[in-house]
Amino acid sequence: xxxxxHISALALTVAIMGFxxxxxxxxxxxxxxxxxxxxxxxxxxxxxxxxxxTLEYSLKLGYGLPSGLYLGAIMDGHxxxxxxxxxxxxxxxxxxxxHSGGFFLQAHYFxxxxxxxxxxxxxxxTGIGVDFGYxxxxxxxxxxxxxxxxxTWTYTEDENNNTFNNGLSALQPKIGLxxxx
Numbered sequence: 001x002x003x004x005x006h007i008s009a010l011a012l013t014v015a016i017m018g019f020x021x022x023x024x025x026x027x028x029x030x031x032x033x034x035x036x037x038x039x040x041x042x043x044x045x046x047x048x049x050x051x052x053x054t055l056e057y058s059l060k061l062g063y064g065l066p067s068g069l070y071l072g073a074i075m076d077g078h079x080x081x082x083x084x085x086x087x088x089x090x091x092x093x094x095x096x097x098x099h100s101g102g103f104f105l106q107a108h109y110f111x112x113x114x115x116x117x118x119x120x121x122x123x124x125x126t127g128i129g130v131d132f133g134y135x136x137x138x139x140x141x142x143x144x145x146x147x148x149x150x151x152t153w154t155y156t157e158d159e160n161n162n163t164f165n166n167g168l169s170a171l172q173p174k175i176g177l178x179x180x181x
Contacts, residue, residue, distance in 0.1 A: 027099040033060040035176035055079040056172050070097035074108050089115045091127050106131040113153045123155035135178050143178040
């Protein structure tokens with residue numbers, strides 16, 4: 001009985017490893033990964049009224065190695081309008097991550113980050129981010145799935161070269177797409 005349990009455990013381990021290896025191979029090659037989240041918000045009352053439309057997006061281009069290692073670049077942003085004024089952050093950076101069996105974890109360093117205020121001052125700085133999620137293979141070169149993105153931005157200068165110490169952090173659920181070629 002004990003021997004049968006060990007053989008069953010070994011067979012299950014080999015099957016899982018084979019599935020994971022097969023899934024990791026599916027993510028080898030060049031990746032184009034757009035991810036999106038859209039929301040609308042309206043406020044009213046004593047503080048006044050405002051309408052807000054927000055499209056949060058990430059555009060990633062990278063390469064998945066056979067080991068599961070991912071190397072790439074990212075453009076991340078929020079296309080926000082508040083009372084028809086553009087507001088929100090945009091950043092450009094580099095990425096490193098790991099993909100295995102559909103799961104992925106990626107870290108990003110934003111070399112350039114800008115926050116558009118909708119007024120005359122825009123802020124610049126840097127940032128970091130982490131993405132975690134799972135891709136379901138839909139076709140041999142296409143996958144989609146949920147992901148959770150964390151971003152933290154530090155803005156240190158405005159467009160007039162005045163120095164500041166402003167920060168913005170966000171935790172964002174998104175739907176991610178993966179085009180693999």
